[in-house]
Amino acid sequence: MVQLALGLLSISALAAFLALLLEAAHAVLADYGECRISINEGEKELTVQGGGKLLGTLMDQGIFIPSACGGRGSCGLCKVQVLDGGGPILPTETPYMDEKEIAEQVRLSCQVRVRNDLLIRIPEEFFLIKEYTAVVAGLRPLTHNIKEVHLKLVDPPEITFKPGQFIQFQVPEYPGCPEPVYRAYSIASPAVLRTEIKLVITRVEHGLATTYIHTLLKEGDTVRINGPYGDFYLRHSEREMILIGTGSGLAPLMSILHQMADEKIDRRATLYFGVRAKADLFYQEEIQTLAERIPGLTYVPVLSDPAREDAWEGETGYVTDAVARRVADASDMEAYLCGNPLMINAAVDILKSKGLPEDRIFYDKFA
Amino acid sequence: METTLSAPVIFFAAIFTNNILLANFLGMCSFLAISRELKSAVGLGLAVTFVMTCTTAINFLVYHHLLVPFGLVHFRYIVFIIVIAAFVQLVEMVIDRYSPALYVVLGVFLPLITVNCAILGVCLFMIIRHYNFIQSVAYGFGGGLGWLLAITALAGIREKIRKAPIPKALEGPGISLIVAGLMALSFMAFSGMIQIG
Known part of the structure; x- marks a missing residue:
């Protein structure tokens, strides 16, 4: 009996000692205290509890960094510049960075832990x-x-x-x-x-x-x-525009066209809208109304597979085929593309072959 | 009955003739999983070496000054495991604080050191073979270095054969097991020098 009690007691004492040791280590090692995060050269100063990931810490402070995967490090969207205090770049981040970004100290905010005072830079629009x-x-x-x-x-x-x-x-x-x-x-x-x-x-x-x-x-x-x-929005210039959307990729282009109508932006523009058949076209009345308000707008619906009863006389084939047929020289244009990635890759190739420099092709891939 | 082998001999034997991985085949899972890249293999090897050396020392003291006097030797497995687990947890906290890059590289394999059978194996061998404290620490340190040597060698070979024309069915774990087997064969060549087991 004494033997049993003694045994239990010694083992428990050992376990308790180890637990205490870990508790003490946790208190010392995992406590980062209060940290200051300085954003955009002091434009905003935050005092936060250290220890958390930068993405979540900023979110708690009401600053949202775009992220699609919820902080698992798999989407590569939550990039911010960490100028000081971020430590070395981690192997979980490098697959999402190119050399320029690494040189500019761009980091994935979901991987950087707030361990000390940080100096970070984020695009102005993130505050919105x-x-x-x-x-x-x-x-x-x-x-x-x-x-x-x-x-x-x-x-x-x-x-x-x-x-x-x-x-x-x-x-x-x-x-x-x-x-x-x-x-x-x-x-x-x-x-x-x-x-x-x-x-x-x-x-x-x-x-x-x-x-x-x-x-x-x-x-x-x-x-x-x-x-x-997102950085898919209308750039200020006088250039003629090519807008290409497939399916629900028309949505952001509609918003851009509304902006042109509301702000009376008088630029020549052609909207290519690619879907399968006539039944897949939508926002037709809205586009007509916009075309009346935007003098330079031409609307080109393109059906890839029109039904027989559609009696379609407009453009057919892929939307990119229509662009290839109708655009001769794109060297002085600007392009806005939105839709599935295959269409966008194809469209970028065609526009480049028509002389459009890549830095004037803006797109939003719906993956 | 104490063994008469000196600590340096045990240390040497633990690295070469009685390599815990290639002679006893303990600690195989992380050996195969983390040997794709030299850098992380070395990192894990160092972590294992450190944990092995320290836990052997702690477990020696716990065994001889707690379990034996109180007649609790039959609790040795659970006690050894608790000590190893607590120690790994401690190491994890230290690495997380001071080397975030290594922490990310090791990932889940750091906590898995807790159940790395090589570490428990070394603790049990030290008891079975009646080592004294110095011999135990030498054995633990040597065992860790042996493990590090083996995983580093395997990672180096795997990096080299990445571009080799390996038959489709043998890619990945298949060829790694064959390489590990050949390495074990070559380490057998050391066994003529000294035997501690």
Whole structure:
């Protein structure tokens, strides 16, 4: 009996000693205390509890860095410049960086831990990124598999974005989706309407987010979004524009066209809209209205596989084929492309072969 | 019955003739998993060496000054494992604080050192072979260096054969196991020099 008690006691004492040791080590080693994060040469100074990842720490402070994977280090979007205090670049980051970025001390904020005072630089527009709650004001089928989601912002009540940018939509938990996921959607509505936004969402077979939006989301539901994000927006110049969109890739181009109409930007522009058949075309009336407001706008719908009853007399084939046929010399133009990555790669090749320099081709790949 | 071999002899034997990996085949999982790149292999090897040396010393003291006097020798497995686990946790915290790059490279394999059978194996061999404290530490340190040597050699070979025309069915783990086997064969050549097991 004494033997048993003694045995238990010694083993417990050993375990307790080790636990205490670890507790003490944790208190000493894992405590980074308060750290100061200085953003953009002192434009904003934050005092935060150290120890967390930079991405999450900034998010807690209301500064949202674009990220699509939720901090797992797999999307490579959450890049910020860490000028001081970030430590050496980690092997989990290098696959997403080119030499220039490494030289500029660009880091993935989801991999950098706040261990001491940091000096970071982020693009000015990230300060505009906020989290919003919104109410679904309308759901409108645009085609058999594309829906327009109309959101009215509640808190904060207004959003400032550049036409062409996107937001992230939070899909809550539902049967079949065990944890909230975020998906990026471009804003299709005009930027001047600051209290509401419209998203154009294609249903993806078995897609977690699009299944939710197409089957479960109802008018009056409250949703969470954050944004705006992205460097796909209208550049200031006098150049003639080529706008190419396929499917729901038309959305950011619509917002850009609204901007041109609202701000009376008088540039020559051709909108190529590629879909399969006539039934897949949408926003036709809106485009007509815009064409009346933008004198230099030409609209070219392109059907890759028109149905017999479509009696289609317009352009056929891939949207890139139409561009190849209609554009002779693109050397003094500017191009805005949005849609699936295959189309964009093909379009970039064609535009380059027509003399358009790559730095004047802007695109947003819907992967 | 104490062994008469001196500590330097045990140290030497633990590296070459009785290499824990290539003679006893302990600690194979991380040996195969982290040997794709030389750099991370060396990092893990150093971590194993450090943990092995220290836990052998601690476990020697715990065994001879706690378990034996109180007649608790039958608890030795659980006690050794607890000590190793706590020590690895400590090392993990230290690496996370002072070498984030190594921390990321080692990833899940750092905590897995907890159950690296080579480490428990060394602790048990030290008991079975009746080593004294100095001999135990020499054995633990040598065993760790032997493990480091083996994984470094394998990683070096795997880096070299990356461009070799390996039959499709043998790519990856297959060829690694064959290489490990050949390495074990070549290490057998040392066994004529001295035997401690």
